[in-house]
Amino acid sequence: MAAPREHLTTVCGDLEGWEINGGEPGVDMMRRVTELFREAEYRDIADEKTFSVLLKILSRASHEVLNKGAELDPSLEHWLDLSAECFRCLRNACVQCARNQNTIRDVGLIEETLSLIKMFSSSSNCSESCLVAFRCGLQFLGNVAGGNQGSQNRIWNHAFPQLFLSCLSHEDEKVATYGSMVLFTCMGEDKMADFMVPANLRVAVSVITASSKRPYVDWLYLIVTDRFLRYPELLKQIYASVSHSDRVVLLEMIMSKVSDKSPLSAEELASLQEVAEFLSECFQNQCGAVLKLASSRDCDEPEAVVVVRLLDILCEMTSDSEHLTCLQSCSGLLDTVLDTLRLTHLAGKQSKNIFTSSHTASLGSDLTHAAVGFKAHLIRLIANLCYRNKENQDKIYQLDGIPLILDNCSIDDNNPFLNQWAVYTIRNLTEHNERNQGVIANLERQGLADPSVLERMGLAVEERDNKLFLRSVKKM
CATH class of the missing domain: 1.25.10.10 (Leucine-rich Repeat Variant)
Structure with a gap:
């Protein structure tokens, strides 16, 4: 041979x-x-x-x-x-x-x-x-x-x-x-500036459009999560240039990356925190669109779905200590979240719609609706933003948000785990905060809240030395 x-x-x-x-x-x-x-x-x-x-x-x-x-x-x-x-x-x-x-x-x-x-x-x-x-x-x-x-x-x-x-x-x-x-393989750090040229931004936009058609192509996902996410300024331009439906695709890929919980380098963490601040701004600017779902027969109205996905990401990011601090200090975010909760809660009371509390044997009218869980996630985000943060605890007090959160302490088939998130929020609002504890205690004393609401939350009010204290009640 x-x-x-x-x-x-x-x-x-x-x-x-x-x-x-x-x-x-x-x-x-x-x-x-x-x-x-x-x-x-x-x-x-x-x-x-x-x-x-x-x-x-x-x-x-x-x-x-x-x-x-x-x-x-x-x-x-x-x-x-x-x-x-x-x-x-x-x-x-x-x-x-x-x-x-x-x-x-x-x-x-x-x-x-x-x-x-x-x-x-x-x-x-x-x-x-x-x-x-x-x-x-x-x-x-x-x-x-x-x-x-x-x-x-x-x-x-x-x-x-x-x-x-x-x-x-x-x-x-x-x-x-x-x-x-081939595109992913050749996209080194020295190539990223080429995307910032207005005429070339269409390549980045095409990646998102292609992902919407072929969500199973891993290379497209990697281009977004391992390349674009490291360059917040580029990501901002992409977000501004794509349609609402493609924004949903982009946000879902970001959500997947954030949920991955893989260790991040210092550079990656800094970039992702800048992205988090940008997404906070987007939520504040677009949150009103979710109210379209109260009257629209279309449960997947594109701009409203964008708001839902933004909220999902912010909830996930604030569940991670690496991103929590930066989002807790985002100007206007907590105010906007509370205002949105107030508006959706009011919309649900004005007419029967997806924001109306539902408690039926069938577990809600339509669990595929984009807004299912939206109010629960608003309360979850409030809880996270107030976690061991005195300034945000006090802001909820100043905005009269505690009664609103208590008013959502109920079982709602359109918002799974709403009651549990409300309990967690009250816990975070009252931790080492006597004024907020007093607000809840006085609501009980003045009869503004049904004691059964507090009981369902696993809480009770007791009086000691002419002072009211909120305490946890262990369920047998």
Whole structure:
């Protein structure tokens, strides 16, 4: 059996023979090289001459596609199949081999590949052979760029923004997936400023739009959570540029990242805290839209759903000590949350709607409604913002919010766990705060609250030395 180097030289020599004989390179012969490059021993001995042969073949394929791309010429299928196999071969050659990545880049194969797949992206030829070649070309670019800064820069300089835009909006699922993989792989810190150019912001917007169509593509999720979230100014521009429905998609990805609870670097934490402050501002500016759900038959009114998702994220962020302090000090947030609770509570009393308390055997009229749980989450956020924060405890007192929270201490099928969150809120409002304790005690003394409400909350008021004290009651 021939040694690996001798074997590879023989196969590549046979492949190169087409140019001497004036024929066409065969796909089967190319497959032989592809198979060899599956083995590390062959990848390790590949040299510049090997890749120069592949460059000649790919250049010939580009020439044929350019000349016949607009025609349904049967001979074009051969060149498309050959291109796809050449890309497979190059893809294999790059696996765990930085030397091959560099050689491939140095001989010009990246530029030749990009030239060819740009033709695929703009071609009216939508045959399966064309799509397969397109997909394989993108896979090769992903492999040649993996962990290789030089290749990443070369691809970025020739593909951004237009080729990435074409891939993200492509109808073929695999093209969109592989295109987003190449985009993520090449998106180093030094590339992020390119997105801030107004003309290029559409690439970032296209990522969100593509995610709404293909939420299962992990590369799109990673672009948002591992790249965009580290650049709050870029995220703000994206948020301002997308539709309400795409904002929901963006917010759901942020929610997933925040809920992950993975350890964050100091830089990531600082960026996410700036994002949290921005989302707080968005909630304050848009919260009124949720009232549309009181009269709208459409339970998924886009702008209102955005407000619901913003509240979900703020609740999750304030449940984490790393973000709590920064949100507790956000100007106007607590005031807005309490005002929104007051308005939704009033809306539920004025007419029968999703904000009206419901207690039925069927557990509410429509648990799929976007606003289900909204009031409970408002109270949850109030509880978190007041957790061991005297200033916010006092603000609730000043805004006369304690009676409002007590008025929501009930079972409500439209707001699961409403009663439990209200109890937690009262606990946080009264912890080391005698004035707030006194407010609740006086509500009991003056008869403004049914004692059964406090009992359901696990609380009771007792008088000692002419003073009223709020205490916890253990349920048997």
